[in-house]
Amino acid sequence: MTGREFIRKVKALGKDRGLPVRLDTSRGKGSHQTYFGSVFTVVRNPKVELKTGTFHAMCATRRRAQRSLRFIMERFEYAVALTPADEGGFVVTCRDLPQLITQGESVADALAAAADAMDEVFATYMLAKLDFPHPSKQRRDEHRVAPPPEAVAKAALYVAMRESGISNVQLARQLGVHEKEVRRLLDPHYASKLPRIAQAVALLGKRLVIGLDAA
Known part of the structure; x- marks a missing residue:
């Protein structure tokens, strides 16, 4: 399967499953970054043969991402x-x-x-x-x-910390910040940045997923 065939196959699969597929050709000459929903891969040269495992791995990653999204949404x-x-x-x-x-x-x-x-x-x-x-x-x-995404993110961090048994001081040490920064991340009334919360969640072995569903 060449890179072009791979891209066509991903597009067809996305259309069949109602998932957005997007190509980003700004990565340089001959390089196509292929997005399949929230998952992406880089096709370095569309003319070169690709391993069949690349396509299967991308689909498997997409399924894992969907399961993570369902878990987050079902939890909150x-x-x-x-x-x-x-x-x-x-x-x-x-x-x-x-x-x-x-x-x-x-x-x-x-x-x-x-x-x-x-x-x-x-x-x-x-x-x-x-x-x-x-x-x-x-x-x-x-x-x-x-609730709003910021509340979901803070709740996800709160739950992850309780499940792992880690303290504010321990998490602050891993983040390389003062303990008050962790208190702010957990403060529901403090406007924390989502990437910072996601970083803290990642240190606890979790992945923060914010999804968009039809109303």
């Missing part, structure tokens, strides 16, 4: 119920997070309010050093909601 997405209010609009509650009670005038407004409320519930759990409950299976009349 919760089902919420929208109950019509007598005055109009909806009251929002969550079986797994009983502290989450909010409202909205429309379905979209109610779900947006649920995400905002979930952000604060996540902060409460983290500050109180509580374990996040495992999300229950979504019922037919429920909607799955997650």
Whole structure:
């Protein structure tokens, strides 16, 4: 299989599975960086024969990335119920997070309010050093909601640290920073940068994945 044939095969597979495929030819003469969803490889010369293992490894990596994404979303997405209010609009509650009670005038407004409320519930759990409950299976009349990406990232770091048993001081030492920097990464009300949180998560043997799903 030549590089060109490889690219055509990846494009066909992406079309069949509904995954975006993109070529980046800015890497230099003859070099094509091929993106298959969130996975990519570099085809140095489209005319040269490629090992069949390259294609299979790319597909295997894509499957692992999808499993990681599902794990992250399942871990920090919760089902919420929208109950019509007598005055109009909806009251929002969550079986797994009983502290989450909010409202909205429309379905979209109610779900947006649920995400905002979930952000604060996540902060409460983290500050109180509580374990996040495992999300229950979504019922037919429920909607799955997650807080903003920054809250998910901090929650992922919080959970990873609790599971590994590592302290703030130990993680700070691995990051080469003062302990207060780790406290800021865990502070739900401090605006930390996602790459920094991802670095801390990686040191704990995990991978931070932020996904984009259809609404």
